[in-house]
Amino acid sequence: MRKLLIIDDEPIIQEGLKHVIPWDEFGYEICDVGINGRDGLNKIRIHQPDLVMLDIRMPGLSGIDIISQLKKENFTTKFIILTAYSSFSYAKKLMGLGIEHYLLKPIVETELIQVLGKIEQERIEEQKLQDQLASYNKLNEEWTLRALLEGKQDDLDEPLLRELKGKELQLVRICGDLKQSNNSWLKEKVAENTEHIKLIRKDDFDHLLFIQNSPVFMKLFLAKMRKVFRENGNQTIVLLIASVIDRPEALFTAYKQIKELRNFHFCFSEKQILHYQEFTTCTKVMKKPDEGQNRRKLYHYIEFGDKRNIKKIVSELELYYRTSHFSKERIKLELFEWCVSLFDFIQENYLDINIVDKNVWENKINSQINLQSIMQLIVNELLLISESLHGGSPTKGHIVDKVKEYIHIYFNEDISLKYVANLFHYNSAYLGKLFKKETGEYFNVYLHQVRIYKAKELLMSDKYKVNEISRLVGYSNADYFYKNFKQYENMSPKEYQMKQRKGITS
CATH class of the missing domain: 1.10.10.60 (Homeodomain-like)
Structure with missing residues (x-):
C-alpha cells in the first residue's frame, strides 16, 4: 500500500478527506494528518509519503511554501493541492513547481478519482523512464568497464570513473560454465552490493570487480559464492585473482594479470584459487634441464625399462614448466618438439621400433587440458616404447x-x-x-x-x-x-x- 498524508488546518476537512473515497481500494493508506503547514512539513519528513493532499492556504506555511521547501530537499512525493479559490495566480505558481493536480473545495469524489488515475499514469510513465535510464546507465557502465579492461580511455562513463577514482580495486575471474541457478544467485548478490562489486562479462568469462573492500569482505564473499556454486552443481569453478590496483586506468594491467594466471592454471590445475601476487613473488623460475644430457639419460632409462627414472626425468621437466611463466601454447609446442627429438634419437638406434606418428602426437599434445595430463601422456608413451624395446627379460x-x-x-x-x-x-x-x-x-x-x-x-x-x-x-x-x-x-x-x-x- 502507498502512504497518503493529509494536511489541512480545518478539522472538518481533515475528517472529510479520510472518508471521501475508500482509499484502500485505490492502493493507499492514511499514514497521518498534518494540522497546519509546519506540522505537515515535519510529518512529510518523518513519513516520506507517496502522496500528499494539502490545503494551499494555511497559517504559518502555505501549501506552496511546503512544496518549494520539499523540492529543495529533493523529495519526489506527489501532491494534490486543495483550494477554495479558482485563482490563475495560484495555478501559475503551482505549475512553476511542477504541480499539475489541484482540486477545488468541496471535493467531488469523481474528480478526486480522476486525479488519482492521472497520478498513477504519471507514475507508470516515470517508472518507464527510470527503467530506460537505468538500463542505459547499466549498458554504459558495462561498456566502460570492458573498455577499461581493454586499455581504452575515450568516451568512458564519467560518473563511473569518479566513483572508482581513488579507490582500491581488485579483479577476479570466474572460470567455468555456471549453472543457471548459480548465475542468478551471482547477479542477485552483485545487485545487492552494487557499490562494492561490479559484474563484468568479457571474453566469455564473468569477472567480479571489488571496490574499496577489505580483504576479509572479498574473502568471505568468494567463500560463500564457491559454497553456493558447489551445492548447485559447480564443483570445479576456478578463481583467478589479480593484484590490488588504485585507479581505474590500471584495470588494463589487472586484466593482463588475469590472462597470465590462465597460463599458471594450465600448469597448476590442482589449484582452484590462483592469486597473481602469490605466483609472481613465490614461484622461483628453475633452470631448464640440459636437453642433450637428459635425452641420453632418458634413452638409457627407456632402454633398460627403468620406470622410476623415466618418471623422474619427466617430473623434473614438469617442474621446470610449472615455474616457467610460459603460455600454454609455448609449453605445448616445446614439449612436442622435445618428444619428437627424443623419438628420433630412439629411432636412430632402433630402426624397427614403431614410434607414434608426429601429426598424431601433435594432436594428442594439443588436446590435453593441462600440463599434468600432457606429462602423463608422455610417461605412458615412453613406457610403451620401453616395453617394446625391452621385449621381456634378457637371456x-x-x-x-x-x-x-x-x-x-x-x-x-x-x-x-x-x-x-x-x-x-x-x-x-x-x-x-x-x-x-x-x-x-x-x-x-x-x-x-x-x-x-x-x-x-x-x-x-x-x-x-x-x-x-x-x-x-x-x-x-x-x-x-x-x-x-x-x-x-x-x-x-x-x-x-x-x-x-x-x-x-x-
Missing part, C-alpha cells in the same frame, strides 16, 4: 652384460641389487648368484669398484673437492666413501690425489 648370458652396462651408466645413482633385479624382472637372490658366477665378484663389490675407478679419474683433476667427488660417484656419505677408497687403494682419496699430482709434476 641368462645376456642379463649379466646388461647389469654391468647399467652399473657403468648409473653408478652415481642410488642403485641396489634388488632394484636392478626388479628392473630386469629377475629374482634378486638368483641374479646375485648369476652375477657372481659370471664376473667373479658380488654385485656390491663390482659397484664399489666402478665407483672407485670413476673417483680416481675425478681425483686426477683439481676441478672438484674430495667431498664433491664422493657425491658425484654415488656416495651420499663422505666417510663411507673414504673407507671404501682406502680399502681398495690402501690410501685415502686425498693421499691418492697428492700422489698423482706429484707424479704429474715430477
